[in-house]
Amino acid sequence: MDIAGLYRDGRTARDHQVVVRLLGHGLDIVDDDGRLLAQWPRSQIRRVARTKEIRLTCSSYPMTSLLLPQPGPLAEWLPRKRTPKGLWIGLVAGAASMVALLAWGLPLASTAIAHLVPVEVERQLGQVLMAQIDEGQAICSNPYGVDSLNRLEQRLAAALPAQQRPIRVAVVNNPMVNAVALPGNTILLFSGLLDQAESADEIAGVLAHEMAHVAQRHPLAAAIRSIGVASLATMMTGDLSALAASLGGMALAGHYSRADESAADEMAVNILNNAGISPLGLAAFFERLDQRGDELPEFLSSHPELASRRHRIVSLAPAGPTSPALIWPEFKLLKNICVQPARKDSTR
Amino acid sequence: MTERAFTHDSQLGPVLRLSVVNFLLNIVTLSLWRFWGKTRVRALLWGQTRIWSEPLEYVGRGGELFIGFLIALLVVFTPYMVAVVVGQLLVAGGQPLGVALIAVAQIAIFFLIGIGLYRARRYLMTRTVWRGLRAGQDGSALTYALLTLGHVVLLGLTLGWSGPWMSVKLDRYLMNNTRFGDTGFDCEAPSAGLYKRYALVWFSFIPVFLVLAVSTIGPLALNMQLDSQADQIRYVATIYALIIASVLLFTALPLAAYHAAYWRNLASHTRFDGIGFTFDMGTWRLIRLFLGNMLITVLSLGILRPVASQRTLRAACDHLSMDRQPDLERLFASQQAIPRTGEGLVAALDSVGEF
Numbered sequence: 207m208d209i210a211g212l213y214r215d216g217r218t219a220r221d222h223q224v225v226v227r228l229l230g231h232g233l234d235i236v237d238d239d240g241r242l243l244a245q246w247p248r249s250q251i252r253r254v255a256r257t258k259e260i261r262l263t264c265s266s267y268p269m270t271s272l273l274l275p276q277p278g279p280l281a282e283w284l285p286r287k288r289t290p291k292g293l294w295i296g297l298v299a300g301a302a303s304m305v306a307l308l309a310w311g312l313p314l315a316s317t318a319i320a321h322l323v324p325v326e327v328e329r330q331l332g333q334v335l336m337a338q339i340d341e342g343q344a345i346c347s348n349p350y351g352v353d354s355l356n357r358l359e360q361r362l363a364a365a366l367p368a369q370q371r372p373i374r375v376a377v378v379n380n381p382m383v384n385a386v387a388l389p390g391n392t393i394l395l396f397s398g399l400l401d402q403a404e405s406a407d408e409i410a411g412v413l414a415h416e417m418a419h420v421a422q423r424h425p426l427a428a429a430i431r432s433i434g435v436a437s438l439a440t441m442m443t444g445d446l447s448a449l450a451a452s453l454g455g456m457a458l459a460g461h462y463s464r465a466d467e468s469a470a471d472e473m474a475v476n477i478l479n480n481a482g483i484s485p486l487g488l489a490a491f492f493e494r495l496d497q498r499g500d501e502l503p504e505f506l507s508s509h510p511e512l513a514s515r516r517h518r519i520v521s522l523a524p525a526g527p528t529s530p531a532l533i534w535p536e537f538k539l540l541k542n543i544c545v546q547p548a549r550k551d552s553t554r
Numbered sequence: 555m556t557e558r559a560f561t562h563d564s565q566l567g568p569v570l571r572l573s574v575v576n577f578l579l580n581i582v583t584l585s586l587w588r589f590w591g592k593t594r595v596r597a598l599l600w601g602q603t604r605i606w607s608e609p610l611e612y613v614g615r616g617g618e619l620f621i622g623f624l625i626a627l628l629v630v631f632t633p634y635m636v637a638v639v640v641g642q643l644l645v646a647g648g649q650p651l652g653v654a655l656i657a658v659a660q661i662a663i664f665f666l667i668g669i670g671l672y673r674a675r676r677y678l679m680t681r682t683v684w685r686g687l688r689a690g691q692d693g694s695a696l697t698y699a700l701l702t703l704g705h706v707v708l709l710g711l712t713l714g715w716s717g718p719w720m721s722v723k724l725d726r727y728l729m730n731n732t733r734f735g736d737t738g739f740d741c742e743a744p745s746a747g748l749y750k751r752y753a754l755v756w757f758s759f760i761p762v763f764l765v766l767a768v769s770t771i772g773p774l775a776l777n778m779q780l781d782s783q784a785d786q787i788r789y790v791a792t793i794y795a796l797i798i799a800s801v802l803l804f805t806a807l808p809l810a811a812y813h814a815a816y817w818r819n820l821a822s823h824t825r826f827d828g829i830g831f832t833f834d835m836g837t838w839r840l841i842r843l844f845l846g847n848m849l850i851t852v853l854s855l856g857i858l859r860p861v862a863s864q865r866t867l868r869a870a871c872d873h874l875s876m877d878r879q880p881d882l883e884r885l886f887a888s889q890q891a892i893p894r895t896g897e898g899l900v901a902a903l904d905s906v907g908e909f
Contacts, residue, residue: 214686219735219885221685254601254611261609268613269686269887293575301581338646 216269332390351543411488590616614681668699693731
């Protein structure tokens, strides 16, 4: 069985007129003078991708090729590629399960890892972060306001074991209505939040909520999760500088999961109860945020269901005796924590 | 001669199908498939591209790209990342040495991108086969990276006026070191003829800078309150929208006109075995191609980037022509060694599409 074709030997660009002999073991390629130019074993022959004419190559001699304008029976003889059955179903199912694994597995894994990290290591990390924040942000330092803040923090922390207490609570001068808990037991309240608060109980509620995050090591879990997300993003895009860039901002950018938030709400109510402060302040604060609408603060933005969180806090609140978180003058001093007292000896 | 030198006739269907399959496989494999996916896209597009009615063949393999990526990860990115993180920690600890460390790392990575781009082109050339012969890229990646660095430094020093001169110089270096088989290309493109159009581009950026300045400083000067996060986001979004709009309005046309002339100039001064080329893509065609590709890529979140590559290849083939067919008897395979792994650095940065 002879078939006419054009052969390229991979040494020059020109065509060689050849005759192809179809044999049991493969193909013999013979030129016009009857010289044997090449022998291709059948198992090594493949079609060159997706051209209309039949073009063949042999894996042992990848630069050689054979062009057959009229392949005749050879078309049947060639090994065929088929799309595997169920390719699409398999692909879609595989992709869906991978997405699900990441969505559910990553939070679980990050929480588990966070609890494996020694507290001392986390505190060192917190100190590095704090050093950065001290440089970049204006920490409010009105001594009377700081006194009030410390008193409030101590009242809330009294019932917590020493390891779970925050190391530092500070107010940064920033108009955003926000509060963050950083890895290493540090809590930052933004002055915009103090401006919005109408009673000390509201500030106490938010502080208790952040203290609950700290006690349950959510900030570290969130940071680990965002490292995980960044690593995945890096792997997918191949851009490693994204990871380096996100390391700095990861602690602030890490959102808590929904489960973290409701756990923190629950524990915040406990902290407030133990301190004899009404949890309704936290509920009132949520309500006002809810009414403000579009300007959700960052620490709540991933959780639109403020109303249901508020109802839950109200339902958890016991009917015991409570006293205001701070007396009125202390509350005013706390709200003015970012106002520097007039000092004549000031050199700044 | 009526026969066209370059044609591209791939259908949309197979490219779309391959794009979606690659996307799904990327998810399943946490994107490790991308090296093999890219290889398949190239094989498909190359196979439908014909030069003097003979198709190109892409003989690269996904594994080569993957190994190149791993090497770049180990040799380039790990040290870079360590340097940046250590630098940041030093800065946090109040040591100015950290800034220097980060700066050195940034300059080094920039320099390495130049090397990576050159090596990527070398890989792509050696995997492109026509009539059984490989293309190739000689020259030194180091020289090219130094030229690129010089290009950027000069751009800053001359406020952009060195642009065409250095761009042409870089492309001449690329083309003069490109060969098919053992036959080299010659490129003697000058840059003087490009300056009229380049001046239009240069001046068209003035209104853009004005818009940028006014939109940034204006609200601050008027003492607008930007207290809430929503306000700040709105402020930044407005600036971005204004910049994009003004770039489209003022600079898109001059920029496209310049680039059309640039490639026309490059093609008409390039020869292969004494045969000349012409490239006649007009300004509007270029704008359509570029905007279309941008929309396709962005709206599909990058999934349909192969479709954009297909459009580019088709447009290039439609507008590039070669004066006559080369003498096939004179074209021989090169004896040069070919690189064994591919484009790691650039693949790692993901800055090249299918080409």
